[in-house]
Amino acid sequence: MARADLLLKLVRASLSGDSNLIKKVVQAVIAEERVKQHNVIANQLEEALNTFPASLAPSPSRSVTPVLYDKIDSFLYSISPNKPLGNLVLNSLVVNAIREFVLEFARADVLRSYSLEPRNRVLLVGEPGNGKTSIAEVIATELMLPMFVIRYDGIIGSYLGETASRLEKMFNFIKTQQCVLFFDEFDAIGKERGDEHETGEIKRVVSSLLLQIDKLPSYVIVVAATNHSELLDKAVWRRFQIKLNIDKPNKDLIKNWLDRFESNFGHKLPAAKASIVNKLHGLSFAEIEEFGLSIRRRFVLSMPAPNLREIVNFSLEEVEDKKGFNNA
Structure with missing residues (x-):
């Protein structure tokens, strides 16, 4: 029911x-x-x-309170999630945590029969390009829920009290939805209030944000991602029941990714897999995905007689250049 x-x-x-x-x-x-x-x-x-x-439909003469506040689309944008968990290459700890979280929400009625609520707040911490946004989309996909993403350019205002007011409007709308609400770069709005360099306005915004998160019903799932966990307010950490570190892939995960890439590509890469793994190690998942896309683009553009060995070697040279740039 x-x-x-x-x-x-x-x-x-x-x-x-x-x-x-x-x-x-x-x-x-x-x-x-x-x-x-x-x-x-x-x-x-x-x-x-x-x-x-x-x-x-309501007639003009009737008094109606609109569910969509003025310019709500400037605070949020929605996406149609389509990313199953099986599409991602993640370490087993993260996979198990996601599966357990999805199971809790899917069987929320069982938990509630024992006066328990499913957890509904997830904090993802890690460097850019390793799947934090994708994990939020996976959760929405697995639970068949819509996903809303915060637009900071529309939320954060320059006048006193403006940001807190917009946050309140956004949260009032979200409360009418069973959905996944995603905060990317959460440190932009959840900053440490004890930072002496921050203004009083930012501190009021953080206090308002925490209050609004506390008031959210359990059918709204909040997923927040940050590259700078050290900037988050201490009280922010307490609001999230699940905290996951999303690290760069290790060599085992890179090998799993290569196996899947070859299967989808339909061709074996003409190089020792261990050598490719070693050269990709240290890159983010996004950079490894770009390596795969580069191979596929060059393969298609060099048809009907592509030289896959040359394509792979050239793409690996690009990887070495990228690693040198990242270390510079």
Whole structure:
């Protein structure tokens, strides 16, 4: 059965005649039922929603509170997640943590029958290019939830109190959604309040942010990512039940990636795999992915008679140059 808070929102929307809010709440109920594998009722709700009569749209004379605040799209942008866990090459600790998290949320009704709530806040720490954003998308994909990404250019304002006000509007909208809310570069907004170089405004923003996160319902999953964990406020750390370090791939993971790359590419790379692994070691996953894409592009552009050995050797030379640039 749908959560009581969603049913309450649905009743309030019906009484106010707000058809937009009715649709949003029903969509949230459908998402929750699908998470619980209640596909029959989810399909029936979806069919009913598709036949939602236009005559129920609110008339200009009726008092309606809009669910979509002014310029909410300037605070958030949505993506349609399509990245299963099996598509990523991750170490076993991270994979197991994601699987356990997904299981908790998928079986939230079982936990609630024992007065327990699933964890809904994940903090990802690590250097750029190693899969933090992809992990957020994986969680949304595995749970069949929409994903919203914070737009700091729209959230952070230059006037006193403006950022906190925008955060409140954004969170009020998010509370109507069953979704994954993703904060990239979380240190941009969750900075240490004890930093003497920061203004009082930033400190107020962090306090407002923590308060809003505390008030989020458990059906909203918050995933935050940072490259600079040392900049985060100490109270921010306590808000996240799961904290994962996302490191650069070790040699075993690089070998796994190469095996998968050859399988998808349909060709064996004409070089000793151990040698390729050694040359790729030290790069981020994003840089390794770019190495693979470079091989595929050159292979296609040199058809009908591509020399794969030359292509791989040239791509590996680029890798060496990149490593030298990174170390400079």
